[in-house]
Amino acid sequence: MPAPLLSLRGMTKSYGQVRANRGIDLDVAPNSIHAILGENGAGKSTLMKLIYGVEQPDEGQVFWQGQPVRLSSPAEARRHGIGMVFQHFSLFETLTVVENISLIVPGTKPELARRIRALGQDFGLEVDPSAHVHSLSVGERQRVEIIRCLMTEPKLLILDEPTSVLPPQSVGLLFDTLRRLRDTGVSILFISHKLDEIHSICDRATVLRAGQVTGNIDPREHDAHELARMMIGRDMPPPLHADIRPVGEKRLELAGLDHVEDDPFAVSLHGVSLTVHAGEIVGIAGISGNGQAELARLISGETRLADGERDEVRMMDQGVAHLGPAERRALGFAFVPEDRLGRGAVPEMSLADNSLLTAHPLGLLRHGFIDRMKEAEFTAACIKDFDVRTPGPEAEAGALSGGNLQKFIVGREILLRPKLLFVAQPTWGVDIGAATAIRQRLIAMRNEGVAVLVISEELEELFEICDRIQVLHKGRLSPSLDPRTSGPEEIGRYMIGANVPASEVA
Amino acid sequence: MFVLPRLIRRERASARMAVLAPIIAIAAAVTVNLILYLVMGKNPGAVFHAMLLEPFMSWASFSEVLLKTGPLLLIAQGLAIGFRAKVFNIGAEGQFILGAIFASAIPVWFPQATGGWIWPAMLILGAIGGALWAVIPAFWRVRLNANEILVTLMMSLIAAQVLNYLLLGPWKDPKGFNFPQSVMFQYDAMVPILIPGTRVNVSLLIALVSAILAWVFMQKSFRGYQFLVGGLAPRAAAYAGFSEARAIWLSLLIGGFAAGLAGAAEVAGPIGQLQRSISTGYGYAAIIVAYLGGLHPIGIVASSLLMAVLYIGGDNAMVSADLPVAAVRVFQGSLLVFYLAATTFVRYRLDIGHDAKGGTP
Structure with missing residues (x-):
């Protein structure tokens, strides 16, 4: 050498x-x-x-x-x-x-x-x-x-x-x-x-x-x-086999959503049609910057539409496009955003206080006041169930490594027992052990009848866990593809826009 | 090669520094200002004695300190709630003046009225007046995203002119030899005295209760928690669905309410009439008080007492040590500057002496 x-x-x-x-x-x-x-x-x-x-x-x-x-x-x-x-x-x-x-x-x-x-x-x-x-x-x-x-x-x-x-x-x-x-x-x-x-x-x-x-x-x-x-230092756990199962009712529905962004650098969405049923995992593939962030905000409620457009986004069989994130969560919606620090968690606050961010409806409040005991119990349970490596619930979120914080946020949202779980970039920057654990939890959620929507840039991940995959390219969503029959090449073609998007076929 | 010390971010906020910061700031401000007095040819020992010791040396002067503590404490508690949500209400001075005006309406329009209801009604009316003055910046901020720092500040200047107009026009005391002031208020328009033989009145008690309420709100309530999240990470607040508009409205209304209450207590207390000089910069000094107290309700109790000592001590120093009035303002200002500098070390530490010349040039 x-x-x-x-x-x-x-x-x-x-x-x-x-x-x-x-x-x-x-x-x-x-x-x-x-x-x-x-x-x-x-x-x-x-x-x-x-x-x-x-x-x-x-x-x-x-x-x-x-x-x-x-x-x-x-x-x-x-x-x-x-x-x-x-x-x-x-x-x-x-x-x-x-x-x-x-x-x-x-x-x-x-x-x-x-x-x-x-x-x-x-x-x-x-x-x-x-x-x-x-x-x-x-x-x-x-x-x-x-x-x-x-x-x-x-x-x-x-x-x-x-x-x-x-x-x-x-x-x-x-x-x-x-x-x-x-x-x-x-x-x-x-x-x-x-x-x-x-x-x-x-x-x-x-x-x-x-x-x-x-x-x-x-x-x-x-x-x-x-x-x-x-x-x-140990063998990898075997992946859960995602078998085909009958799906339940619609939990999320977008029918030809058009959304023009004010920001000239943001991506506008055109004719986005997306349905997620109970008991299935739908994945959205695509290269970042093709409208993922904009679509995520429309689904989460961080972008709200006018009262008259309420049916543009439907959750649990209700028009919710005019509702804010808290009101959508009240219907059984939970969301893990792609950026953890500053959005999914407050870096300067303890993990316990970060539990409160979205888990407060789980009895963590009493007459508008914080129940510190319940808050600590919930946080400790989340740390234990999801193997978050941290000194304890009082550690600041910003002091955790990216993967551990992700495990905490995913855990917090799963513990909310949602009917519809939306995860953006579930394993971005997360090591293999933790990523496998997160994927297995998502599959377990699906098997329990939860509707799961995943946005990811990792094709392998989507192939591993999804029942259906749709590809986002330049603000347009492809038709639904079956990962069991469609190869990565076909999805790759949609990713670079080589296939005609569904919205133009219809 | 000379190497500048560098700031390095700590792994987590240092609790020790958070407590030490105000103490360091006070020590630094005292040192620098004493040097300044020396340069000005004053006797620093005499100034120090007059400014920081005399206020404690007689019950009479300490009761005056308590009298000043009330409004500072009240205003600062209201402001701190907004500051923690990063809603910067700089216009407590104007809200204070509006509170004083609203409260004065009762004795000015009904100078003959009697009854125990008058002073509580004045306080309530004053608080509403202060809150109403804060409605305007809140509305513009939520509707047009107009910076609340500028709007609240400008509203203070307008408030001062409204006061001038009233005192020079409709509310001028007809028997007041043309001085710009209202009639003297009747007995029932005065807040009852708390400590006999002094001017300390019930409003100090109200201010202390407000400190407890602020503590409960900020440390225990979910709404207070939402304010903190909105201040620390606005995108996390949006993600969780905490309304930014509500935080802005509530912050400004609470700040205006507290300042208005303080203004009302001032005219219904030690002053006893509406005058031009009802506020000696309480609204601005309270900003310093809020930060010096670490925006924490308990810390603010201590810092408002300190600021009141500086007010009384400053007056003493002007008389006995021949200090110009500006010197007191300089002291207040340097205190804030040193405090803000000291708080940097809560999240950062200084790296000195690590020579960077290790590498071959």
Whole structure:
């Protein structure tokens, strides 16, 4: 092995009682794509923060091209040639794409805009440089992050779960990009939960478990099962078989919904028809930014329509389009939004207080006052049932890792015993163990006769759990497809708009 | 190479810093202001004595502190509820004036009336007046998304002119030698004295009760919780279906109600008539009080007492240490600035001395 580009020796970092990293050694070779594997809370994000200079280690030494260095800030790391794309984005929402990039990359705005377009075309990361970030979907924001990093021409690029929001076609393109970058002398640290991706692109993998290195291997020589075992230290539970069952009554119905958004950067919906029955899981596939966020808000009630349009969205056999989220929840609706921090949960509040957010109708209130005992009981039950790794109900939601917070929010909504459960991106950024658990809970809900609607960008996930799949493309929804008879290719065609949408057939 | 200290976000809010912040702010404000007095050629020792010790050294002056505490406490409790929901009512001064005007209507129009109902009716009317003045910014905010900070502030300036108009015109005391003030109120229009021999009246009790109510509302009630969610994470409030419009309306109405009540208690208490100088900036000082108390009902009880000491002590210092009136305002302002700076460390910690020159240049 050639002299490593980056070496870590004995990196240790604690947050209070939690020992996030314990004596980690890592060597990243030049011209390599190096995977960092691990469950949520295994210490991957902490390790990346140490490398990128966001946090300082308690102990340990970093060597960069053989020289001992101290990475005291991200600016310092960038000066050495280390770039990072975060899982939680660091973009200013009120600025445009090009303005965000000009904060870090020198150059005039027209020049930068030209480079953004060029990089977007080269790497399949197309984004409008003049769009405001607040109007972009999560997937589009990640594209901006990746482009911004590529513009600083790093020698080492850290990608924190880069494929989680990309459509399958773009994943292939991104991998081409990464390989091309590697061949031009850039090393890549690739954090992922997706074992097949690591198989197909990485030439080295370091597996972390509970803050320690449990394996240092060539992923091409080990199968997914072995990798998973190193990562979670146990065998994966078998997937629940989603058998075909007779379905019950309609719990959600949209019949040709048209919705024009005021925001010019938002996606308007055209003729969206969608029905979810009791006892089935309907999945909405599609590349992010095709109207998922807008559709989700219309179903959740965060976007309300006028009184006269109440039948545009029907739930439990009632027109609800004019009702707000709380009134829809009163009918038996529950919802897990795609963004957890700041929408699904209040980061500064304790988990107990975050239970109250939507679970207050479960007897957590008495005459308009909070029953702290009931609140704590509910929270403890949710933490236990859904295996949320946290010191306790008093922990702040913002201190939990993404996957643990997701388990908490999904758990909270499931414990509401809804008639209609709507989950957007159920396993985005969640490790395999937790993702499997969440999927099994969704299937269990379906088997109990709950109507479940799932929006996801992970096709495999939808194939695994859904009875029917519809594809959203440019604000239009495809006809219902059966995952047992339709192949991924057919759904993929709808995703890129190669099939004629149903609304135009009718 | 010189390295600037850096702020690093803490894993979670530090409870210790939350308690220490106001203490640090007071210490820093005292230090800086004493230096300022020294530069001005005043004797800092004398100023310190007059300002911070004298208010406690006689029952007479401490009772005056209590008298000032009442309105500050009342207004600040009302404002803090809105501030925690991130509804910034900066116009308590105007709502206070409207409360005073509404309350004065009874003794001005019925100067001969007698009966124990008069002062409670005045307080209620004053509270309604303050709340009505807050209706206007609430309506514009909900309907047109007009910034409530600007509207409430401008409404305060209008309120001052309404007061001027009344005192120079229809409500001027005909036997008042053309001074811009109303008639002196009759005995039954005065709030009963709480502590005999002082000017401290029942309104202090009302203010303390309001602190308890505010505590119950913010810490125990679901509505108070909804306000907090709306302030901390507006999108989470929208997701859960908590009405933003209702939070704005309630925040402003509660703030206006409390300020109006304080205004009424002031004219029906120590002043005894409607005058131009009914408020010595209570509405603005209460903003400082609310933040200095950490927007927490219990903290506000302590901070309103402190601010009242500064009012009385400032007056003392003007007399005995020859301090200009602006110096008191500077003290108040620097207190808020230091407090806001100190609260940064509740969520952040300072990283000093970590040299960044580790890497080879």
